[in-house]
Amino acid sequence: MRSLPYWRLSGFYFFYFAVIGAFAPYWSLYLQSLGFSALQIGVLMSLLLFTRIFSPAAWGWLADHMGKRVRVVQIAAASGLLSFCGFFLGESFAWVFFVMLSMSFFWSASLPLMEAITLSHLGERTDKYGRIRSWGSVGFVLAVVGIGYFLQSVEIIWLLWIILGLKFGILIFSYQIPEKEIINYTAGLHTVRQICLRPEVMAFLIASLLMLFAHGAYYTFFSIYLVEHGYDKGFVGWLWATGVICEIGIFFIMPWLMRHFSLKHILIFSFACAILRFLLIGQGVEWPLNIVFAQVLHAATYGAHHIAAMMVIHQFFHGRHQAKGQAIYTSIAYGLGGALGAISSGYTWDWLGAETTFFISAAAALTGMILIAWKMKPFSHQ
Template sequence: MPYLGVFLDGRGFSSSEIGELFALITVARIAGPNLWAVLADKTGRALKVLQLGALLTFATFCLVFFVEGFWALTLSLALMMMFWTAILPQIEGLTLNCVLGHTSRYGRIRLWGSIGYILLTIFTGKMIDMFSSEAPIYVGAIVLFSLFAITLLLKEPPREKNTDHQHLSIWHKINTPVFYAFLMSVALLQLSFGAYYGFFALYVLDLGYSGQATGWLIALGVLAEVIIFLQAGKLITLFGVKWILVISILLTALRWYLLAVAANSPALLVLSQMLHAFSFGMTHAASMHFIHHYFGKKFQSQGQAIYISVGFGVGGALGGYGAGYFWQQGQGAELTFTLAAVAAVLSALSLLFVSSKRM
């Protein structure tokens, strides 16, 4: 994903087209997660849903090798995203159920995704230098096929028979001020990520850094994320979900502002990437902790789906479209990242009036 903008730029797409494509494929995250979650919750076969999603994600992603043009690539990537939404909630749900809600155990498992991300971003950045902007799609195809193969080795956890509160729907959990505030915060945070996801790699390359240096910068952010994951459980217990989220999101705003005004400074660029520990690592761990305890096992998959649909779907789509609109082939980079910082501040403010006891 960090190199999708580089790949599209190599295919001759303008910044506005890249932003529009990001927005359109992200829309698939709105409906997709809920459909898959209902299927997983109703059947109790989360692993089968995961395996099917992984297979179809790989198959539809491979269409990018055979199609060209804006709408053809958008359709293939949107289909991929639709099936991708079946994967992450099931992995998160299976993991959280296996560790029985212990956030410290969750963090230690989750960090392996970050380690894989580090290795692949460095490797892919080098491949771009050695070959071309097409390299990321070859790496992506290999990764997605490997993911599907690995899911075949997993085991379905035993399904618990739970007759409590069968008459209740998920609506009584959704329709509360605390959950609305949480969703608003997540959506604004993901909106702020639009410029980073869509244009960070292009931005750094335009500033004169090499593809390999770009890979190391992205990897550095994820390395910081790995370190924070190891301490996430303790920090959430110490400060609580609300204040972890507020502090982490405000640090995210600082990160985007540094990218806006000081990306020419290698030291400050490194610092901004290290803040990824908070802007993704801590916000993700705290959000997972909140959803797991707030929804319980009965509504786990649907709660995850709503979180992804609204936060990553609606927020991500608006962020991608807005970033593409303001980017202007790199001329609007400072404005785009400044607006991202503003969105992050608003995200933090959304949580300030929520009681810490409710989160």
């Protein structure tokens, strides 16, 4: 990997996903400790995703205008750190809403730009992407397990200090990544709008939205759901870690999978695993082995899906459209899909119950799988 800033890119992913490892399982518990209702928690957690609807496009435009993607990542990292400090200043719903909204606006800028930066540094060596991205999963695992045990013996307020330290790590590594020149050659005769209106592209983007919608209840209420059914926080941390450990494994075998299976078939398999996973969580929470197996399926529902999606975006949007394609994918899938999933799960959790909420997640994954099978072409990543 000569000339590739492997460890600097990997270090950024490590701290970025370590923050997610602190947020995804435990932030809802912190919000619950402040006395917020399930609907309020759903609304607050959705802000992390809602800002991805418009923020990536805004930051992507700024990066294109400046011609310096890394500089924009540095600005976002510093601003996100400062915004997070607002949590130490108040605990009312309105204040937490404002701080989460501002922090999320800066937070959502980094990842799509980092994906574009990483793929630019890789060039033709896209098979190395999984190795670099796997360090993000390592950071997630260490954070989710360590924090789970730590919170067994300390007050939940300590979560704020842990996340603050991890955000400093993001800021430090953002200044270690070298800028990569944006090659301004044509991506063909099609505009971004024309590419997005192609049936297979529309099907892929809508299916991606449905996949992240399906995960909305999981990311928002999974920890609360398990704790309410008698699981201790340390075990909950290990359950989250189990999913991401399996995700790391899939990152390393994805080059082999992509040589033997088309991206379409990998995506179909990941959606099928999502259907099974959410049915298991909703119907079998009383049996720990069911929940452990559901977490193993994270390797497919996130790991395989994510890398296959990155390669599909790389195929659909290349050249001068690469960063825009990443922003569009992030906005539609993680932004709109994730936000709708989090907010709707807040409603259904109270009114219809956890079982029905996860059944809706499985139904959304089924719809996404049908779209991929119906409209997408079975091309490879080559």
